[in-house]
Each structure stands twice: as C-alpha cells, then as structure tokens.
Amino acid sequence: MIVDKLEQSLRPPETNMPPYPPKYITLASGEKMVVHQASREDVPRLLEAVRPLVTVEKDFYDIVAARLYAELLAYQRYRVKDEYVLVGTIDGVIVGIVNGRMVDDKVGMSYHTVAIKRGLRIGAQLFAAKMEYHMDYLGQQEVLIVAESPIGYRRWMIEYELESRPSTWHELGGVPTHVLTKALWEKHKPMKCTGRRPVPPEMLEVAKKLILPSEYPQIPGFKR
C-alpha cells in the first residue's frame, strides 16, 4: 500500500512488539477458550461482534463497547500508537475482547475488557491474559488501569490490590488511575492467570475463524 506523506505524518510511530503467544484455558463448562492476538484484518469482524453491545446500559456495557469500538477502528487505521487486541473464542465463536497499548517500553496501558459470554469468568481470564502480555511478553514494569464499571473496580482494583496513582493520567479521561506493578503481578498471577501453550494447530485454526456470536446474554431475544 502506498501511504502518502500526509497520511504518513498522521500515523503514530510503531514499536516492534513481540506477538502474544496464543494459549487455551479449560473453562468450568469444559469448553476450551483460545486466547489469541487479533490482527488489523480481523477488526471488521470484531466491530460487528461489539456493535450490539453499544446500546446496553446495564453494567456499563454501552460505554465500554462504544469506546472499544472506537479503539478497534483506531487500531485498524493507525490512529493509536502500539495498540494490541486479544480475542477469546470458544469453538471459533468470539466470547470476549480485550485491548491496550504500550505507552513506552516500560509502561503499558490497559484499555477495555468486554465479556460477551457471561458466567464463565471469561472477562477475568482475558484481563489476566492482557496483563500477562504486558508483563511477561512485552517485559513491561507497570500497567496503567482504570475501571469504568463497579464490577471492573472490584475485579481489578480490589482483587489485584492495584496501586492508586491518581496523579498519573490515563487516556480514558481522568478516571482515577491504578497501577499493576511487577511485584503485584507476581503476587497475584498464580491465582489469576492460567492456560496452556502451545495451542494445537487445528484448535488455533478454528479460533482464527472469529465467528460472530449468535446470542448475547445482555440482549434477550437478540437476532443478528
């Protein structure tokens, strides 16, 4: 693709980020959730998966989904620096999406966690996977995190005992920033982060299909 000079000057510089190695987790239902990194080509699919949630007020799905939607677009069209997107799938069906970005080589920033399928702790697993990416694969020292919903505050701030640092601004608009430090990660990782590698090739192949969910527990009677 030829990128003209103006476009070139609009794009953020890109850092070479090591990819997130895919893993799979056995959920309580016995189903295997594969967590893998999405590419820019996957974004249109993900947008479709997120779109129905943009109008769900309950549990702040609307804010989280709308912001994730914009962040996915910005990732696809080079308007955020060093963003990444991880997707959880069961039998190829999208069940959750998380994203974030590298601020610099030491500091990461968590953006959003959306669990489409409920009741299997999928959001918690995907959040842990992105912390794992920042800490164990990008080799970062800290991740800046905010919560937009009470459940998020409970799951991240309280359960990971995140350090409060309101003096540091997060890009999500002044919601008080909390920080996952390397030490906190090492403390909580054993009880929060799990999964196996490598993902068998045929399982990964299915995961990459990124099939759109046919139902949303947040939207009774949903029809695509």
Next chain:
Amino acid sequence: MVRKVGIAGVGHTKFGRSEVPLVDMLALAALEALDDAGIRTGKGHGVDQVFVASMGAGLLNRQSSVASALVDTLNLQPAMAETVENGPASGASAVKLGYMAIASGMCDVALVVGGELMRVVTGWEATDFVATMLHPDAEYAYGLTLPAFAGMFTRLYMDKYGVTEKDLAMVAVKNHEHAMHNPVAHIQLVPSFHAIIEDEDAPVINPYVAEPLRVYDVCPVSDGAAAVVLCAMDLADRFPKKPVRIAGIGQATDTHVVAEREVPTDLLAVRLAAQRAYAMAGLKPEDIDVAELHDAFTILEIAISEEAGLFPRGKGHLAVRRGETRVGGRIPINTSGGLKAKGHPLGATGVSQIVELVRQLRGEAGGRQVEGARHGLAVNFGGFGNNVVATILSKEE
C-alpha cells in the same frame, strides 16, 4: 377441629433475572398457581388469605407491605393478607402460616407466594444484604457472611468426616444436571467435573469464595417467585387436580450466634425440625422418596441430608459418591436443580421447594421425574441454621 390441608395449584417464574418489578413478578407466579388450581380470578375468586414471603423487599426494593400490593394487582380483595419475613426460610414459613390458617378452620383457601428481586444490586451488595440476618455485633459487623460461616463449617466437616472438595463438586454437577431438566432453573449449564476440580486450570477458573468452598459450591444470586394455592382437603373436589397433602411441618431454632453451638458440625435446628415433621406426618426418613434440601452451599446438602435422617451422620457424602442422590438413585435430592443451579431468590426458595415436590408427587416433573414418588421432604434453612422449617408432602391415593 384440625382440617387436613393440601396443595391444589403451583406456579413458578423462570429464576434468573426478572424483567419486571417485584410485585409483577410475584403476580406471575401467583396467576400460574391460581390457574393450575382452576381458580377464576375476579369477583367470587374464593381466596381467603394471602401470604407473601420476602426477605428483602424493604432492604433491596425499598418496598413494604408487599402482600397488600399483590392483593391489589390481582384484585383479591377483601382477602386477608400479610408479608412474612423469616430470612431465607421465609418461603417455608409462609407455607406453614397458610397451613395453620386452613387447619385451624379460619379459612378454606390460601394463596402463598414467595419472591425476591435481588439482581437490582451488585453481587457484593447482595452478600451484604444476606449477611444482615447474622448477629449484628458479634458477626455482621466483622464482615462475616453466610459464605464465611459455610466455609468454616465445611473445614470442620471435612476434618471430621473425610468429605473432600471432589465430593462437593459432585453435588454441584449433579444439581446442575438436574436443572437441565427444569425449565425454570436459573443456570442452564452443566459444569464439567474435570474442569472445575481436576484440571490444571481449575484453581483459577473455579477459585475459592470462602476456603474451602469454591465458586461452584455456592448458589448464584437470582430473581424469582414461586406460588402455591393451599386448600382444605375436604374441599378437594372443587379443584381440577387432586391436591397433594401437607402431611407434616416442623420448625426449630438454634443459637443465633454460630460460634456458640456446642458441636459446631451439628445443625440441631435441622434435626429437630425434621423430627417434628416426621412425627406429625407419622412417617420415617426411610419413607421419603424425593427431597429438596437447602443447598445454598454444596456442603449443606450433605449435612442436611444427614440431620434429616436420610443418611447416617458423616455418611452423606458417600451416598453422593455412589450416585444415590441423583435422579434414578435411591433417594434423589434436589431434583429441581436445588439452590445451586435453580437459583436462590431468598423469599421464593421455600415455596419453590414445595412447588418441586408437588410436581414430583403429581408426576409432572418431566425429565427429572422420580418414578412412583409418594412422600417428599423439603428443608428450608434460615440464618446459618438458626431457623429451619421442614415440610413433608404426601400423595393422596
């Protein structure tokens, strides 16, 4: 004069998340029960008394006098009506009061509805609300909760009787399997035994809630309502379905403060309530064909099954291992899915247990039917066992 009392109709909303406000939800269950009993609404309905069981209407929904509101929406005036609060045993208490109203000769027909709209608050607010039934200074103020007491009880039970985390997971999986045959159950998903207890991911995907109890040992937070129409048995001919008889009711209390119990693994109020119910019914534990026991925590199903005499002390978990408590086993327990999988809308639970037993004794339980069931036992457990109601239903031949 003591009249015999039966159940002429039952109703039950789908447990889970209610789309409608509290009183509308109660009305849904009530109308289903009235229809089932063949009672025509409107003038001349013949409902003499209404009892509504709710633990949290005041605290969770900021609504009082719910029974009056229900009478209004169903237009059952001038029926007598009151709201009954006895913690998580409110439902069975309301059935007991309905029984007393008819047995005493005070009236002929009573509508009993239990319901709770809990998902209007977060999970931790719900946990806090439930904990208000504990002693305010000696327990609640400490941050102690029902899961905390259940965890401490489980640890003692494991040490004393050799119950394992796997036994508890077996109870959970069994009840979730039963719930798959119950269309009104909240959770329609069977956890994999391997995944929740054996797999290397298990400690993370099924973490501790209150050691040694894990997520899959604890009932979910649910909305829902259940209803029964009680009638005097001498009026049985008025109703399209043969009423199921309330053969015995027993209730007992124990120390409010859990730490004061002399033997911390005993649930004395369960034992006494069950004994009183058996005595009233003229039945023995061996006569029971199906039981709904208050499994707010998996350990409670095991402990209650022993205190109610279905198994010797300390042997309940062995029966679980042998599959005796599943549908098709010797004494199926929690065929409805129990609190674990059907859900536990507090005020609804005691009534919901009765609804399940009626369906079993009528032979209307579909894929979870216990063949030839004649006597059913329900144990509704309030506090951490400080106020327990046991009810025995019998099929009239």
Next chain:
Amino acid sequence: MELRMYAYRCTACGKLFHPARAVCRECGGREFEAVPLEGEGTLLTYTRVYALPEGYMKPWLGFGIVEFPNGVRVSGQMNTEDLAVGMKVRATVGVIKEGVGRDYYGFIFEKAAQA
C-alpha cells in the same frame, strides 16, 4: 475509648455468654456481670473469604472461631496468614469495620507467640 471485649456471666449460675443476652440459657437468670474476654485462645476453624461484602476494599479477609480457656467461643477476624485448626491465637481488639462517624471494634486474632 476502652478497647476491651467482654463475656457476660450469669450472676445466678455462672454461665458465660458472648455477646450479651437478656436471659440465661441455662437457668433463666436475668442479671449478668461483664468479664473481660482477652488473652490466648484456640482456633477451632477458619476461612479466608474472597467475596467480601460491600464496604471492604480488600481481596480477602481471614475469619475464625476461637475458644477461650473459660469455654467462651467467639467469631473474629484473623490477622495472620498462617492459619491452622488447633493453633494458639492471641486476642486483640481493633477496628473491624469502618463506619460513617463511628468505627466498629471487635476481636482481631493474631498468632500467639511460641511458648
């Protein structure tokens, strides 16, 4: 504020209670005298709770039931990660819940020093 917890002894039969009651379970007596409840006790059972109710900003909290040498059993918070049934613990009194305008005090047990 005096940081002390009490048991309540029935003046008629000597039976001890915690918390206070209006009537003695043993003899029906209605008069009690306060007896300080302190020192070492034995941990009968314990748990760590990870799903704390509203108002607790911690990932988990330990709780236990402790028996004092005088036979009184109480529930309390555990201020040690090293927990075992039968271990000796020492009673302290501290803030068990922060309230608006008023904090709540109660038993917080610590591991007893080795004898």
